[in-house]
Amino acid sequence: MSAMMGARLDLAPFLLSPSPSPSRPSPALRLRTSSPAAAAARTRSLAPRAAAAATAVSAKPAAAAPLSADRSVVRLGLPSKGRMAELTLSLLKSCQLSVRQINPRQYTADIPQVPNLEVWFQRPTDIVRKLCSGDLDLGIVGYDIISEYAQGNDDLVIIHDALDFGHCRLSLAVPKEGIFDSVNTLEDLLNMPQWSEERPMRVVTGFGYMGMADAIVDLVSSGTTLRENNLKEIEGGVILESQATLVASKKSLNRREGVLEISHEMLERLEAHLTASGKIMVTANMRGNSAEEVAERVLSQTSLCGLQGPTISPVYCTQDGNVAVDYYAINVVVPQKSLYKSIQQLRSIGGSGVLVSKLTYIFDEETPRWRKLLSELGM
Numbered sequence: 514m515s516a517m518m519g520a521r522l523d524l525a526p527f528l529l530s531p532s533p534s535p536s537r538p539s540p541a542l543r544l545r546t547s548s549p550a551a552a553a554a555r556t557r558s559l560a561p562r563a564a565a566a567a568t569a570v571s572a573k574p575a576a577a578a579p580l581s582a583d584r585s586v587v588r589l590g591l592p593s594k595g596r597m598a599e600l601t602l603s604l605l606k607s608c609q610l611s612v613r614q615i616n617p618r619q620y621t622a623d624i625p626q627v628p629n630l631e632v633w634f635q636r637p638t639d640i641v642r643k644l645c646s647g648d649l650d651l652g653i654v655g656y657d658i659i660s661e662y663a664q665g666n667d668d669l670v671i672i673h674d675a676l677d678f679g680h681c682r683l684s685l686a687v688p689k690e691g692i693f694d695s696v697n698t699l700e701d702l703l704n705m706p707q708w709s710e711e712r713p714m715r716v717v718t719g720f721g722y723m724g725m726a727d728a729i730v731d732l733v734s735s736g737t738t739l740r741e742n743n744l745k746e747i748e749g750g751v752i753l754e755s756q757a758t759l760v761a762s763k764k765s766l767n768r769r770e771g772v773l774e775i776s777h778e779m780l781e782r783l784e785a786h787l788t789a790s791g792k793i794m795v796t797a798n799m800r801g802n803s804a805e806e807v808a809e810r811v812l813s814q815t816s817l818c819g820l821q822g823p824t825i826s827p828v829y830c831t832q833d834g835n836v837a838v839d840y841y842a843i844n845v846v847v848p849q850k851s852l853y854k855s856i857q858q859l860r861s862i863g864g865s866g867v868l869v870s871k872l873t874y875i876f877d878e879e880t881p882r883w884r885k886l887l888s889e890l891g892m
């Protein structure tokens with residue numbers, strides 16, 4: 514949950530729970546609607562979105578249902594449309610978990626690499642609902658959707674909290690100009706003389722440009738939509754940081770055969786792929802008297818320390834009919850962004866014949882996320 518923990522929650526009690534905690538200071542703030550789904554349903558064309566927002570807000574998660582014994586297949590819910598859909602499929606493909614959809618009109622598919630797994634394409638909100646109701650066992654959705662639609666349901670557990678796509682934040686924004694001209698922080702906003710008991714600050718998500726609200730709450734990624742609509746974020750106004758997550762029903766993990774094993778395999782593949790992304794393997798030859806002496810030279814360079822340190826192995830050749838070692842091969846994993854620096858450093862200590870290859874997977878020892886999941890399941 515590391516990425517989410519950075520979220521500033523100053524406003525959370527006002528936005529994510531039905532009634533603000535009485536012990537909090539009472540800024541003159543009244544929230545009309547709190548759903549990011551409603552938030553998402555504003556801006557570029559307002560009227561139709563307002564209607565959509567109204568529908569979305571009333572959606573509540575289904576109560577946790579008993580485990581249905583009538584199916585033996587494990588079900589994974591994936592986003593059926595929107596930006597998350599394509600990115601989810603391409604992430605799975607990168608993990609050698611390609612989804613096979615025989616008929617594109619159907620809402621089910623499979624992953625040939627994982628027998629006994631059925632894929633259901635669903636809207637993100639429905640993925641969470643169906644995890645809660647027991648129709649799905651696993652799902653990939655944004656953390657924002659889990660926060661919003663699985664409140665109070667402790668059956669859901671996040672297996673991987675940082676799938677590295679769908680990055681956005683739920684943020685409070687105000688108009689750039691007018692009375693908000695010099696409002697740059699949450700404190701500035703709450704201290705504005707305009708708000709009072711009789712006229713509290715109104716935060717809505719569907720009517721930000723119609724003069725009915727003072728501020729809005731919406732998902733923000735690049736910030737383009739806000740800019741295009743003459744709005745600005747303010748310091749301290751981030752309510753939640755979100756990105757795609759792999760989530761599961763604890764009940765399924767505990768009781769449905771195969772769910773735990775499939776989760777483990779998915780987690781391992783995802784971790785291996787995500788750990789490797791942005792990293793490259795640099796191989797070079799270096800003359801030296803011993804592996805230790807070469808290691809000292811390599812380790813003196815800041816960009817050549819590798820994951821656990823460089824691997825250094827002798828390169829054998831024959832000299833006058835005898836086997837001899839003049840050179841050592843160095844293998845070191847480095848971040849792609851420090852490629853050129855690594856090459857400069859290798860050359861500066863006598864490296865030659867540098868080869869660079871992309872890394873596809875890094876399988877570490879058991880991932881801490883697996884330990885964490887087992888402990889959350891009481892295993």
Ligand SMILES: Nc1ncnc2c1ncn2[C@@H]1O[C@H](COP(=O)(O)OP(=O)(O)OP(=O)(O)O)[C@@H](O)[C@H]1O
Pocket residue numbers: 553594595596597598637654655656657658678679680681732733734735755756757
């Ligand atoms: N601008 C964005 N950049 C990155 N991720 C985003 C952005 N907006 C939303 N998301 C993430 O993507 C998820 C799905 O949003 P998306 O817009 O694809 O679907 P949707 O809003 O349900 O569909 P639609 O907008 O077509 O009704 C959100 O729950 C959030 O986690």
Ligand SMILES: O=P(O)(O)OC[C@H]1O[C@H](OP(=O)(O)OP(=O)(O)O)[C@H](O)[C@@H]1O
Pocket residue numbers: 552553554555556731732733734735736737738739
């Ligand atoms: O900061 P930006 O990069 O501009 O992204 C933010 C926008 O993205 C989402 O909308 P989306 O594109 O999903 O359209 P929607 O309103 O139809 O959901 C979100 O609701 C914002 O409007």
Ligand SMILES: [Mg+2]
Pocket residue numbers: 553595
């Ligand atoms: Mg959207």
